[in-house]
Amino acid sequence: MWDMLKKMNKNTKSNLITYGIVIVAFVVMQLLISTGSISSLLEGLMVPLCMYIILAVSLNLVVGILGELSLGHAGFMCVGAFSSAFFSKCMADVITIAPLRFFLALLVGIASAAVFGIIIGIPVLRLKGDYLAIVTLAFGEIIKNLVNVLFIGKDSNGFHFSTKDVMGLNMEPDGTVIVNGPQGITGTPKDSTFLIGVILILITLFIVINLTNSRDGRAIMAIRDNRIAAESVGINVTKYKLMAFTISAALAGAAGVLYSHNLSTLTANTNNFGYNMSINILVFVVLGGIGSIRGSMIAAVILTLLPELLRGLSDYRMLIYAIVLILMMLFNWAPKSIEWREKYLSFGKKKKEAAK
Amino acid sequence: MGALLDVKNLGISFGGLRAVNGFDISIEKEELYGLIGPNGAGKTTVFNLLTGVYKPDAGKVILDGQDITGKKTIDISKAGIARTFQNIRLFTKLSVLDNVKVGLHNKHHYSTIEGILRLPGYRRVEKEMNERAMELLKVFDLADHADYLASNLPYGQQRKLEIARALATEPKLLLLDEPAAGMNPNETGELMEMIQLVREKFHMTILLIEHDMKLVSGICEKLTVLNFGEVLAQGDTATVLNDPQVITAYLGE
Numbered sequence: 004m005w006d007m008l009k010k011m012n013k014n015t016k017s018n019l020i021t022y023g024i025v026i027v028a029f030v031v032m033q034l035l036i037s038t039g040s041i042s043s044l045l046e047g048l049m050v051p052l053c054m055y056i057i058l059a060v061s062l063n064l065v066v067g068i069l070g071e072l073s074l075g076h077a078g079f080m081c082v083g084a085f086s087s088a089f090f091s092k093c094m095a096d097v098i099t100i101a102p103l104r105f106f107l108a109l110l111v112g113i114a115s116a117a118v119f120g121i122i123i124g125i126p127v128l129r130l131k132g133d134y135l136a137i138v139t140l141a142f143g144e145i146i147k148n149l150v151n152v153l154f155i156g157k158d159s160n161g162f163h164f165s166t167k168d169v170m171g172l173n174m175e176p177d178g179t180v181i182v183n184g185p186q187g188i189t190g191t192p193k194d195s196t197f198l199i200g201v202i203l204i205l206i207t208l209f210i211v212i213n214l215t216n217s218r219d220g221r222a223i224m225a226i227r228d229n230r231i232a233a234e235s236v237g238i239n240v241t242k243y244k245l246m247a248f249t250i251s252a253a254l255a256g257a258a259g260v261l262y263s264h265n266l267s268t269l270t271a272n273t274n275n276f277g278y279n280m281s282i283n284i285l286v287f288v289v290l291g292g293i294g295s296i297r298g299s300m301i302a303a304v305i306l307t308l309l310p311e312l313l314r315g316l317s318d319y320r321m322l323i324y325a326i327v328l329i330l331m332m333l334f335n336w337a338p339k340s341i342e343w344r345e346k347y348l349s350f351g352k353k354k355k356e357a358a359k
Numbered sequence: 360m361g362a363l364l365d366v367k368n369l370g371i372s373f374g375g376l377r378a379v380n381g382f383d384i385s386i387e388k389e390e391l392y393g394l395i396g397p398n399g400a401g402k403t404t405v406f407n408l409l410t411g412v413y414k415p416d417a418g419k420v421i422l423d424g425q426d427i428t429g430k431k432t433i434d435i436s437k438a439g440i441a442r443t444f445q446n447i448r449l450f451t452k453l454s455v456l457d458n459v460k461v462g463l464h465n466k467h468h469y470s471t472i473e474g475i476l477r478l479p480g481y482r483r484v485e486k487e488m489n490e491r492a493m494e495l496l497k498v499f500d501l502a503d504h505a506d507y508l509a510s511n512l513p514y515g516q517q518r519k520l521e522i523a524r525a526l527a528t529e530p531k532l533l534l535l536d537e538p539a540a541g542m543n544p545n546e547t548g549e550l551m552e553m554i555q556l557v558r559e560k561f562h563m564t565i566l567l568i569e570h571d572m573k574l575v576s577g578i579c580e581k582l583t584v585l586n587f588g589e590v591l592a593q594g595d596t597a598t599v600l601n602d603p604q605v606i607t608a609y610l611g612e
């Protein structure tokens with residue numbers, strides 16, 4: 004077993020460590036929860052935490068691996084959340100097996116977010132740098148605002164749509180409102196659990212890590228490093244940009260599904276699906292070290308849990324939060340710290356140098 | 360006919376500047392051909408026209424009987440032209456090995472799903488790619504550095520890696536833009552030997568841009584001299600170098 008570990012290359016080992024961290028953290032938290040050692044508040048934070056990790060890892064695919072700045076990630080999450088909640092609400096009575104219903108809702112959420120990823124990606128990925136950031140930001144806001152004027156109801160004649168109000172649906176008296184504009188969707192079955200969240204994290208990690216270490220992932224990183232050179236060896240830049248963007252959007256959709264099935268009322272507002280959220284996710288990615296999957300994960304955990312853990316110190320809460328932000332920034336980006344980490348924290352590298 | 364590359368009357372303007380005008384060249388299979396000329400003569404622009412970075416506003420480019428005029432860069436790569444860049448353009452945050460594997464991209468296939476799920480197709484093709492990439496790295500004495508980040512290689516080796524990456528696409532024609540720029544005389548000599556070797560080993564046809572006349576005259580059998588975007592002289596190396604017009608263009612700099 005140990006020999007096998009030794010033989011594996013550095014990359015594989017590092018990836019196994021990443022999966023290991025997630026599983027160990029999950030087991031520890033489960034133990035703490037089952038022995039009643041943590042507050043119910045913290046326990047309630049577990050599903051959102053899983054969601055933030057998925058969002059951070061998936062955004063890293065665009066920001067770190069593809070090297071494009073996207074600020075519309077919350078928009079894709081919004082699409083995943085609403086499409087899946089819509090599905091689950093319609094199917095609440097038809098499919099009574101909760102895991103099956105959730106699984107199908109997950110597929111719906113992922114597929115819808117992926118479709119939006121493609122539709123938005125095609126025009127937007129022609130832009131570069133700041134322009135791309137601004138336009139994705141705008142798209143995220145547009146999606147959020149569209150959801151707020153969307154009314155969908157269902158009666159014996161089928162579905163009715165409106166962008167005005169409930170009266171605009173023109174339903175028979177037996178009709179029920181499913182999506183109620185700014186009031187969103189109420190009564191989505193609460194199917195999300197910590198376990199499902201962790202499974203989704205593992206799947207997200209699996210997809211992003213394996214994609215990155217494959218032929219397609221190399222093409223994506225080649226475009227990031229030098230677009231002109233990538234084209235010169237025959238890499239289809241448009242195709243691979245769109246691939247990274249769409250997979251990232253689809254995974255954000257999965258996070259949205261987790262989110263919407265954890266709440267009894269789903270509404271789209273500035274805090275959950277607005278640019279605030281997109282920027283929050285970007286902060287995880289940047290502080291975790293752009294391109295570092297494990298870093299995104301750890302940053303998401305620290306920055307999500309910190310405000311809650313510090314709740315007792317109400318006055319100093321934001322101060323400590325700010326200090327932690329700065330420390331993480333220094334740890335990841337200061338040249339001295341990078342040197343230190345390369346020396347002491349990277350496995351295998353040292354041996355190779357010693358062999359020289 | 361029968362030439363591997365046949366270019367007729369190629370031209371492009373940037374605003375008011377006619378950067379390349381009426382450019383003709385004909386390169387036979389396995390020829391090592393030099394393209395020389397003073398600074399700003401339009402040499403790199405010719406490469407950019409041949410590889411689809413710029414669209415020509417006049418002329419025709421035929422590669423091995425196939426008209427590739429005005430095609431996109433990736434289609435020209437698939438048709439069989441590979442190049443290096445005057446200002447090195449490596450995939451800096453990828454390993455040396457991965458740089459070459461990106462070059463192999465269109466020669467070794469497996470699907471995205473196979474890649475993510477690590478299916479047998481992934482394992483088989485990745486193994487092929489690793490072997491092929493290592494073979495190429497060996498040719499350029501880079502095999503020991505396969506795990507290095509490309510940006511951590513010394514300058515001279517970065518230039519070699521660019522050539523290895525270009526060869527990975529299995530081109531019919533290899534375009535080298537000042538491969539010896541910034542090298543010391545020692546490295547330059549070694550590089551020239553390597554270029555000869557590549558040509559013999561891979562039966563490669565090479566068009567080489569070079570500043571240094573001495574260097575070019577050493578290894579190229581034919582030359583085209585470019586001056587202010589136009590062909591000044593063309594033909595066997597010895598004849599071209601003795602052309603009085605060429606001598607004045609160079610000495611008159």
Ligand SMILES: Nc1ncnc2c1ncn2[C@@H]1O[C@H](COP(=O)(O)OP(=O)(O)OP(=O)(O)O)[C@@H](O)[C@H]1O
Binds near residue numbers: 376400403405
């Ligand atoms: N994209 C561009 N836009 C405008 N002008 C350009 C462009 N590319 C090249 N030029 C101009 O075309 C002319 C030829 O440039 P080119 O780079 O081909 O010269 P070169 O022969 O490669 O020179 P050097 O030996 O310095 O590399 C120059 O005057 C240059 O400024």
Ligand SMILES: [Mg+2]
Binds near residue numbers: 402445
């Ligand atoms: Mg040039």
